[in-house]
Amino acid sequence: MALQVFTAVTGAGWESELVGALDRDDHGVTVVRRCVDISDLLAAAATGTGQAALLSAELRRLDGDAVARLRAAGVAVVGLVEPGDEAAAQRLRRLGVAQVLPADADPELIAEALRDAVAGVPAPGHDVADLRAALPVPAPPVETERSRGERGRVVAVWGPTGAPGRTTVAVGLADEAARLGVPTLLVDADVHGGVVAQVLGLLDESPGLAGAARQAGLGTLDGAALASLAWAVRPDLRVLTGLARADRWPELRPAGVTAVLDEARHLAQLTVVDCAFGVEDDEELSYDTAAPRRNGATLAVLEHADTVLCVSGADPVALQRCVRALDQLRDVLPEVEPVLVVNQLRRGPVPGDPRQEVGDALERFTGRRPRSYLPADRRATDAALAVGRTLAEASPGSPLRAELRALAAQLAGVPAPAAGRRAALRTRRAS
Known part of the structure; x- marks a missing residue:
C-alpha cells in the first residue's frame, strides 16, 4: 500500500513539480492532501488519513508545539529547505524534525526519508486523558561543535x-x-x-x-x-x-x-x-x-x-x-x-x-x-x-x-x- 502523505510547502516554487514527481513516479508515495498552512495540516493530521507530512522551513506559524502535535497524531514529519540554507535546517532540527533534506533532492530520496520517518513514529491512539501525552518527544541533537562537548x-x-x-x-x-x-x-x-x-x-x-x-x-x-x-x-x-x-x-x-x-x-x-x-x-x-x-x-x-x-x-x-x-x-x-x-x-x-x-x-x-x-x-x-x-x-x-x-x-x-x-x-x- 502506498504511503499517504500530506504536504505543506505552499509558496515554494518547487512545490508543484515535487508533488507531481512523487505522485507520477513509482515511489510508493501518494499525496493525499496539499495543505495551505499549519492549521490546515494539523486538521488533516487529526483525521488519520495520512502517515507522514512533508513541510518547508518557511511554513508560517510552524513551531515545536505543532511538530509535537503531528507526532502525537501518528504523523511523521520530514522537512525541506532551500539548497544550502543550513540555518533553516538547524531550525527544523531544533523543532524536532529529524529528517531534513534540500528541496532539490531526488524524489526517490525524499520518499525514502518519508518511509524512514514513519518507521520511527509510534502509532496514534494514546489516551487523550493521559497526562503524559502533554510531554514532548525529545528532539534529536543538533550536530554542532557545542553539542559534541560535555553536557551539563x-x-x-x-x-x-x-x-x-x-x-x-x-x-x-x-x-x-x-x-x-x-x-x-x-x-x-x-x-x-x-x-x-x-x-x-x-x-x-x-x-x-x-x-x-x-x-x-x-x-x-x-x-x-x-x-x-x-x-x-x-x-x-x-x-x-x-x-x-x-x-x-x-x-x-x-x-x-x-x-x-x-x-x-x-x-x-x-x-x-x-x-x-x-x-x-x-x-x-x-x-x-x-x-x-x-x-x-x-x-x-x-x-x-x-x-x-x-x-x-x-x-x-x-x-x-x-x-x-x-x-x-x-x-x-x-x-x-x-x-x-x-x-x-x-x-x-x-x-x-x-x-x-x-x-x-x-x-x-x-x-x-x-x-x-x-x-x-x-x-x-x-x-x-x-x-x-x-x-x-x-x-x-x-x-x-x-x-x-x-x-x-x-x-x-x-x-x-x-x-x-x-x-x-x-x-x-x-x-
Missing part, C-alpha cells in the same frame, strides 16, 4: 504543596554551586507562583523562561539567546526568571521548556530548576481534547532532569503531603526516582530525635531514606528575604547554608569545602 546536568527541585521550601532550596543550591566555581543556571519553572525573582530582588517583568520557551518554540533559541535572557547575578550564576503572573502558564508549553533545558545543558555545568508542586491530571481539560495542561511543564522538567529532589517539610502534615505527592509522581512518571530532602528540620513537631524520627517515617512509607536534612533557620532566611539576597550574602554562618553547600557539592560532583563539612557535622549533632 539538570537538577529539578520539586515537592508537595504547602510551602516546604522548594524555592529556598533551589536558590541556595544554585548560589552555593556557583560559589564552588561551577557555572550554574537557576530556572524558575513554577507555573503556580514562581518567586525566584522576588527572593533575589530581580525585576520580575523580564522575559525570562517564557521568552526562552517562546524562542525555543520558533526554533531560534541558542546559547547566546538564552544567556541574553538570563540575569547575571554574580560570577558563575545566571537566573532565568519565571512567570510574572500565574495566569500566564499556557506560555510554558512542555516542548518549549524541554528545549530550554537542552540548551541550558550547553550553557551551564549545572542547571537548577524550581518546579511547581502539581503533577495530577485535570479531568475537565483532559476529556477528549488536546488542550494545554498546566502541569505539563512540571512533568517535562521532572522527566528530563538528571536528578529530582523532592523537598519535604519536617512536621507531620508536610510528611503526609510528601508521601501522597510521591505516590502521584509514581503513577505519572514511574521511571523517575526522586531524592528526598527534608527541609525545616527542628525539635518540636515530632517527638524524640527529629532526624531519626523523620527519616524512619519516610523510609517506612516511601521506601527511601532522605539524603539530606536541612535545619530550620528562620532568622537567616528572614534576613536574606528582607534584603533580596542569598543566604551566603545575608547570613554566611548559617547552619542551613552549610548543609545546602554540602548538598550542592554532591550534586555538582565537586569536593565540599572542609569548613562546610565541619559545619554540617555540628548541625547533625545539634539536631
Whole structure:
C-alpha cells in the first residue's frame, strides 16, 4: 500500500513539480492532501488519513508545539529547505524534525526519508486523558561543535504543596554551586507562583523562561539567546526568571521548556530548576481534547532532569503531603526516582530525635531514606528575604547554608569545602 502523505510547502516554487514527481513516479508515495498552512495540516493530521507530512522551513506559524502535535497524531514529519540554507535546517532540527533534506533532492530520496520517518513514529491512539501525552518527544541533537562537548546536568527541585521550601532550596543550591566555581543556571519553572525573582530582588517583568520557551518554540533559541535572557547575578550564576503572573502558564508549553533545558545543558555545568508542586491530571481539560495542561511543564522538567529532589517539610502534615505527592509522581512518571530532602528540620513537631524520627517515617512509607536534612533557620532566611539576597550574602554562618553547600557539592560532583563539612557535622549533632 502506498504511503499517504500530506504536504505543506505552499509558496515554494518547487512545490508543484515535487508533488507531481512523487505522485507520477513509482515511489510508493501518494499525496493525499496539499495543505495551505499549519492549521490546515494539523486538521488533516487529526483525521488519520495520512502517515507522514512533508513541510518547508518557511511554513508560517510552524513551531515545536505543532511538530509535537503531528507526532502525537501518528504523523511523521520530514522537512525541506532551500539548497544550502543550513540555518533553516538547524531550525527544523531544533523543532524536532529529524529528517531534513534540500528541496532539490531526488524524489526517490525524499520518499525514502518519508518511509524512514514513519518507521520511527509510534502509532496514534494514546489516551487523550493521559497526562503524559502533554510531554514532548525529545528532539534529536543538533550536530554542532557545542553539542559534541560535555553536557551539563539538570537538577529539578520539586515537592508537595504547602510551602516546604522548594524555592529556598533551589536558590541556595544554585548560589552555593556557583560559589564552588561551577557555572550554574537557576530556572524558575513554577507555573503556580514562581518567586525566584522576588527572593533575589530581580525585576520580575523580564522575559525570562517564557521568552526562552517562546524562542525555543520558533526554533531560534541558542546559547547566546538564552544567556541574553538570563540575569547575571554574580560570577558563575545566571537566573532565568519565571512567570510574572500565574495566569500566564499556557506560555510554558512542555516542548518549549524541554528545549530550554537542552540548551541550558550547553550553557551551564549545572542547571537548577524550581518546579511547581502539581503533577495530577485535570479531568475537565483532559476529556477528549488536546488542550494545554498546566502541569505539563512540571512533568517535562521532572522527566528530563538528571536528578529530582523532592523537598519535604519536617512536621507531620508536610510528611503526609510528601508521601501522597510521591505516590502521584509514581503513577505519572514511574521511571523517575526522586531524592528526598527534608527541609525545616527542628525539635518540636515530632517527638524524640527529629532526624531519626523523620527519616524512619519516610523510609517506612516511601521506601527511601532522605539524603539530606536541612535545619530550620528562620532568622537567616528572614534576613536574606528582607534584603533580596542569598543566604551566603545575608547570613554566611548559617547552619542551613552549610548543609545546602554540602548538598550542592554532591550534586555538582565537586569536593565540599572542609569548613562546610565541619559545619554540617555540628548541625547533625545539634539536631
